[in-house]
Amino acid sequence: MSQLPILPLLPLLFGAVLAVLAGLWRPVAAQVVAVAATGLALVFSVAGLLAVVPDGRITYEMGGWPPPIGIEYVLDPLSAFMVTIVALIGLLICIYPVDAAFDLSPPKGAPLYPLALLLLTGLTGVMLSGDLFHLFVMLEIYAIATYGLVSLGGDRGAFAALRYLLLGTVGSGLYLLGVGFLYFSTGTLNMADMAATLPAISDNPAVLGAMGLIVIGLALKMALFPLHIWLPDAHSFSPPGVAALLAAVQVKAAAYALVRILYDVLGPAYLDTGGLPVSDALVWFGLAGVIVGSVLAIRQIDIKRMLAYSTVAQLGYIGVGIGLATPLALIGALLHVLNHALMKSGLFLVAGGIIQRTHLKEIPRFAGLGKRMPWTMAGFALAALSMVGIPPLAGFWSKFYLVWGAVEVGNWVVAVVIALSSLLTLVYFLRLFEQIFVREPQEAVVDEATEPSGRVVATVWVLGIAIVLVGLFTATLVGEVIAPIADRMLG
Amino acid sequence: MIELLEGRYVYLLVLVLLAIGLYGVLVKTNLVKKVIGLTIYSTAIYLFFIEGSVVEGGTAPVILDGNSDPSLYVDPVPHLLILTAIVVGVGVVGVALALLVRLYRIHGTFDESVIAERLSGREPGPVDPDDPDAVARGEHA
Numbered sequence: 001m002s003q004l005p006i007l008p009l010l011p012l013l014f015g016a017v018l019a020v021l022a023g024l025w026r027p028v029a030a031q032v033v034a035v036a037a038t039g040l041a042l043v044f045s046v047a048g049l050l051a052v053v054p055d056g057r058i059t060y061e062m063g064g065w066p067p068p069i070g071i072e073y074v075l076d077p078l079s080a081f082m083v084t085i086v087a088l089i090g091l092l093i094c095i096y097p098v099d100a101a102f103d104l105s106p107p108k109g110a111p112l113y114p115l116a117l118l119l120l121t122g123l124t125g126v127m128l129s130g131d132l133f134h135l136f137v138m139l140e141i142y143a144i145a146t147y148g149l150v151s152l153g154g155d156r157g158a159f160a161a162l163r164y165l166l167l168g169t170v171g172s173g174l175y176l177l178g179v180g181f182l183y184f185s186t187g188t189l190n191m192a193d194m195a196a197t198l199p200a201i202s203d204n205p206a207v208l209g210a211m212g213l214i215v216i217g218l219a220l221k222m223a224l225f226p227l228h229i230w231l232p233d234a235h236s237f238s239p240p241g242v243a244a245l246l247a248a249v250q251v252k253a254a255a256y257a258l259v260r261i262l263y264d265v266l267g268p269a270y271l272d273t274g275g276l277p278v279s280d281a282l283v284w285f286g287l288a289g290v291i292v293g294s295v296l297a298i299r300q301i302d303i304k305r306m307l308a309y310s311t312v313a314q315l316g317y318i319g320v321g322i323g324l325a326t327p328l329a330l331i332g333a334l335l336h337v338l339n340h341a342l343m344k345s346g347l348f349l350v351a352g353g354i355i356q357r358t359h360l361k362e363i364p365r366f367a368g369l370g371k372r373m374p375w376t377m378a379g380f381a382l383a384a385l386s387m388v389g390i391p392p393l394a395g396f397w398s399k400f401y402l403v404w405g406a407v408e409v410g411n412w413v414v415a416v417v418i419a420l421s422s423l424l425t426l427v428y429f430l431r432l433f434e435q436i437f438v439r440e441p442q443e444a445v446v447d448e449a450t451e452p453s454g455r456v457v458a459t460v461w462v463l464g465i466a467i468v469l470v471g472l473f474t475a476t477l478v479g480e481v482i483a484p485i486a487d488r489m490l491g
Numbered sequence: 492m493i494e495l496l497e498g499r500y501v502y503l504l505v506l507v508l509l510a511i512g513l514y515g516v517l518v519k520t521n522l523v524k525k526v527i528g529l530t531i532y533s534t535a536i537y538l539f540f541i542e543g544s545v546v547e548g549g550t551a552p553v554i555l556d557g558n559s560d561p562s563l564y565v566d567p568v569p570h571l572l573i574l575t576a577i578v579v580g581v582g583v584v585g586v587a588l589a590l591l592v593r594l595y596r597i598h599g600t601f602d603e604s605v606i607a608e609r610l611s612g613r614e615p616g617p618v619d620p621d622d623p624d625a626v627a628r629g630e631h632a
Contacts, residue, residue: 133572140579147586155597156610162590166516166525169583173536176576180536183569184543 004048005060005073008083009124011040012090016117023111027098034094034113038120042087049080054484059130067130068190074130078485081334082127082256085341089248090120092459093241096349100240100356100456110152119145119245126253132179132189132265135257136172139221143168146250150238160233167220167230174217181210195265207266208276214261215278221254224282224319225289228312232296235308240352243304247311248345252337255318259330263489268325282323287417289316294424298431302361303351306428307344310387313421314340320414321402327486329405334482336398339386339470343395346383346463350376353452353460358445363432368441372449377436379460384429386467389422394470401478501542508535522594522601526587533580537573544569 015037023030052058052075060073093116122142129135147168151161183189185206186197201207216227223231231251235243262270262278270278293313300306314336321333353376354360354369370377386393399418406414441447451457470477508531515528544566552564591601598606 133575137575137579140583144582144586147583147590151590151593155594158590158593159606159610162522162587162594165583165587165590166529169529170513170516170532173532176536177539180540180543180569183572189568189572 002058002060004044004051004058005075005079005128006062007044008041008048008087009073009121009128011037011044012117012121012124015040016114016121019113019117020111023113030111030113031094031098034117035091037117038087038091038094041120041124042084042091045080045083045087048075049077049084049481051075052077052080053481055488068188068193071134072130072190072192073128074191075128076485077481078256078260078334078489079127081481081485082252082337083124085252085338086120086123086127086249089245089341089345090116092345092349092462093245095455096241096244096352096459097356097453097455100349100352100452111148112152115145115148116242116245118142119149119250121145123249123253127256130191132182132191132194132261134189136176136179139172139175139253139257142250142253143172143221146234146246149242149245150234152242153237153239156233156237157239160230160237164230164234167227171217171220171227174213174220176217178210178213178217181206181213185210191260191265195267198266198270202270207270211262211266211270211278212276215258215282218254218258218261219282219285219319222251222258222319223312223315225285225292225312225316228289228293228315231312232305232308235311236302236305240304240348240355243308244345244348244352247307247348248341251311251315252318252341255315255322255333255337259322259333259489262322263325263330268490279323279325282319283411283414284323286316286319286321286323287414289313289319290417290421291316291424294421294428298424298428300428301363303354303363303366303432304348304361306363307347307351310425310428311340311344313425314344314387317398317402317418320418321405324402324405324409324411324414325490326405326409327483327490328401328408330486330490331478331482332398332401332403332405334485335394335401335474335478339394339398339467342463342466342470343383343386346379346460346467347387349456349460349463350380350383353456356456357449357452358443360443360445363435365443366432366435366446367439367443368446369435369449370437372441372446373451375457376452376460379457379464380436381433382464382467383460384432386471388426388429392468392471394467394474397471397474397478501538505535505539505542508532508538520603522591522603522606525603526584526591529587530580530584533576537576537580540569540573540576 015033019030019033022033054077058075062071119142122138122145125138126135129138147161147165150164151158182194185201185204186194188194188197220227235246290313293309293316297306297309300309317336318333321329360366386395389396389399403415403418512528512532512535515531516525519525519528546562546565549563549565552567594606595601598609
């Protein structure tokens with residue numbers, strides 16, 4: 001099965017082309033193609049994950065050109081773990097009904113599913129690529145698909161997409177410059193080859209410059225505070241299904257690239273003694289992002305905007321976990337990538353369901369929704385409680401590992417801030433809980449509202465059950481999959 | 492400092508172009524000028540790669556007379572990368588121009604602050620015919 005590294009990508013790529021053709025015939029056919037493509041991608045990525053866990057590595061040479069000349073696709077536990085998350089969330093978004101995912105009536109003939117599949121293709125490519133320049137191309141493929149998807153959110157969406165395009169391209173330009181420095185220092189673009197060459201030239205200032213450029217570029221793509229300014233607009237003005245995709249998996253691709261390049265290509269040696277305080281910067285900016293994102297989320301009226309600022313805060317946790325550079329903290333960061341994908345896409349899908357039935361976006365007008373949409377809101381409660389970090393739900397465990405990792409290296413500030421930030425998260429979800437579950441319906445639209453369509457409830461519940469299962473079986477997941485990754489990267 | 496730059500003045504040009512491009516993207520309020528800044532910024536990166544591949548006195552990388560000494564040939568890989576990056580860049584600029592056309596049709600201006608003010612909801616603006624939400628709410632200019 002040496003084709004496994006390329007297999008998750010192919011159905012998505014060809015599905016994108018097929019979905020264009022199918023959409024010309026019948027809009028619903030495009031969705032069927034998208035579900036089939038993402039379902040196939042999920043099957044292949046799970047097969048890939050099972051094949052490489054706990055310590056395997058399968059490579060695939062594109063076009064038969066052996067590395068370092070050719071482009072290499074690498075499936076190892078980290079990339080298989082990430083690709084599985086992408087395929088799972090992608091499948092659920094494609095099953096989610098089109099009127100809720102892309103607002104009530106998307107512009108006629110808009111290529112919704114081709115763009116969504118292209119986005120997933122780019123993300124999968126980033127995660128599987130073993131070549132730094134190929135990673136850049138995939139970064140731009142998913143970015144271009146994202147600009148198109150964000151612009152589906154009407155006038156504001158188009159403006160947010162343009163602003164995101166300007167900043168996103170600056171970010172990938174910085175990454176490309178960094179890759180240029182690395183190429184001219186080592187003469188190779190292949191990650192494994194470069195990792196073997198770099199320790200010999202560890203005093204080369206060009207490599208340090210490259211590290212700085214790549215970290216800043218990817219932090220911009222990942223929306224790490226203070227480079228998050230494009231995220232709230234792009235995530236809150238895009239349609240709910242798009243916002244779920246972006247928050248759950250799109251920003252994680254850059255986080256993955258950061259982990260891969262910092263730990264696998266450059267190696268821990270650069271992180272500790274390289275002369276650039278990259279890991280400290282990630283920790284402190286991540287912490288600042290946690291606080292600022294949570295405080296701004298408390299102030300928001302619009303539910304999607306609140307979730308977008310909450311994403312800024314949650315990405316801060318991932319930044320902290322990457323920066324602490326201990327196995328426990330990295331386990332926390334990777335676990336949070338999974339947990340945040342499940343929780344935040346669930347919350348955005350609930351928001352999409354509310355908008356589908358009531359057209360309401362403002363939290364103060366949600367009063368009494370819990371009595372009209374009990375199933376959807378039960379799923380919402382699961383995801384929200386997990387965000388706050390109530391054990392034994394999944395969200396508790398990633399924070400637990402982060403705090404444990406921080407205590408292990410004696411960084412008490414991180415431990416205290418992460419623990420206290422749960423309170424901030426509680427504050428902004430308590431407002432929602434009060435409106436939804438405690439108050440009586442006040443608005444006529446709420447009073448007449450019914451449960452959203454069956455597929456909305458089903459997808460929300462799949463995510464809710466996944467949150468519970470991940471929470472209950474965290475020990476197995478960490479022991480079998482995530483701990484070996486962290487040990488290999490930092491061992 | 493002067494010795495460092497001797498023979499590398501192209502890198503200085505790259506730096507200047509990067510700065511001009513970033514200035515355009517971050518400071519200008521006209522959205523078209525921002526996109527122009529973006530293309531200048533990308534071009535600077537392309538130049539950086541091309542300059543890095545130069546070998547003094549080198550020729551095109553076609554092996555002649557069985558002589559495969561790398562110091563005789565220009566490094567072809569950066570050329571290949573930049574060809575790809577230019578294609579990617581054209582795609583990005585194409586999307587940016589499409590979005591600009593759409594914004595200009597609705598607002599009749601490229602001024603970022605004017606559009607942002609209108610979209611913030613504090614001042615009623617024209618309705619986007621493509622935005623079903625706005626049409627449903629019955630907003631009018």
